[in-house]
Amino acid sequence: MNNADQPQGNAFQGKVVWITGASGGIGAALARHLAARGARLVLSARRAEALETVKADCVGAGVSAESVLVLPLDVAATNTMPAAVEAVLAHFGHIDLLVNNAGISQRSLCLETELDVYRQLFEVDVIGQIALTKQVLPHMVARGSGHVAVTASVAGKVGVPLRTGYCAAKHAVMGFFDALRSEVAHLGVRVTTIVPGFIRTDIARNALTGTGAPMGAADEDIEGGMDVDECAAAILGGLALGTEEIDVGKGAEMDLLSLKRSDPVGTFRLMEAMAAEVFARRQS
Template sequence: MSNTSKQFNFDQAVIWVTGASSGIGAAFAIEAARRGARLALSSRGVEQLETVRKDCIAAGAGPEDVLVLPLDLEDETAMPAAVDRVRDHFGRIDLLLNNAGMSQRSLCLDTDMSVYHKIIKVDLLGQIALTKQVLPLMVEQGSGTLAVTSSVAGKVGSPMRTAYCAAKHGVMGFFDALRVETAHLGLNVTTIVPGSIRTPVAHNALTGSGKPTGVADPAIEAGMPVDDCARVIADGFAGGIEEINVGTGPEMQLLEMKRQDPTATFRLLESWTAELFKGNTPHLNQ
């Protein structure tokens, strides 16, 4: 089946990116600006968003083509006004990239339920709530792309990430179902599945007590440069790819392995985890 109807043209398209203050969101926004897009940038960090705005302008966007729109995805009541602001400024929304989120580094045994509530509220329910606010506008337009940044952890269970995996598996299920519901309305849905990408995600990940780890993750530090990741994602949109896998590390092989042989995948991950802990059960919140 041809992907022609799902190909995305960046030139003058209105793209709203959440989690745009750093990492994949910031890099994608700059890459989109380089390709001629107009941008709404959202996150909680206003100063960081202003920096990304300047980078987008330096990449070719006009000053009026980049809107800074602070938004906390835990505050669903703020979303209708945010949608109105983007629509009033640009007149339409062609692509919503739900990219905001946080990760986790703690064993289930050591993780307070408040951490599960927070990560699922931000990484899953926040994406659903904002998408539901934008969806009627795209239906009215008769076009648009709804996208989400999931993770390899949204396809494969990974140790120290039970909350994160729950949320990322959840967004994959929601957006896959949304795709089949909205295709006949002229809408497109894209899921992005990154592996290890060099971003601050590990530093900002929550421990079992809910505090940020503040430390690097060797796999993340050795991962794909974030600018390369942004180009792969942008090329995926342009090519009409509905599930964009992006990364260069060994974790990417787990995607196909999980499909072909789930049992072998479970045993492999168990062996990796045993090697990581070497028989000890760490309690990261102590």
């Protein structure tokens, strides 16, 4: 039985859940599903207008407008985070669950990727997640309870072509939050890493190319991936159970995740062959 099939009861009823990257994709889907489960929500992303649309969806799912706080936030602007945390605490009094979901991807070979692109990936996908967590964590520790989650990726477990920066960032995320889990478990704070495969979102269209420009096009793997609402339901099932690492996806990438765990060397050879094909196509 997968996480989506597990009984969740009222695990999120009345809980204060802060979601970054909530303007679309997995973040917006989580918000809608949590609203239907009676959660109180903080929605953060850079696009305020899109957040208002998600808020309207949440109200339509059954929560009051007062139960949804729209709080625009750029996770790369770490200096704005203390004020953001204080705004959430002023509105709701505490934070039960922080879902670090903001992020960007990449589609470029290392040989064609500018160093600033790697910096941007790390600022958003790693430093931003760490910085917000560090601001929220003391409040959870003071209460003796709380839950911190982060959306990592299969790319945080497997090194795949065209994603050297993204894989590096997601591996870093996995390492940080795994280590954090060990430090805060005895303080009453849980940590969950979410490991999605291909989910049907705009992540490929927004992915950075070697110059830093967005790819602006669909990705066949993403377009054939798991439905985002199915993904959200599975994630919430795992969070409700306190699962430490939630794998979510339905395609061959999930087999690849299993292969990396059981046969790392075989995975290296498979990825090398894939990369050679990619390079050959780009040279033709």
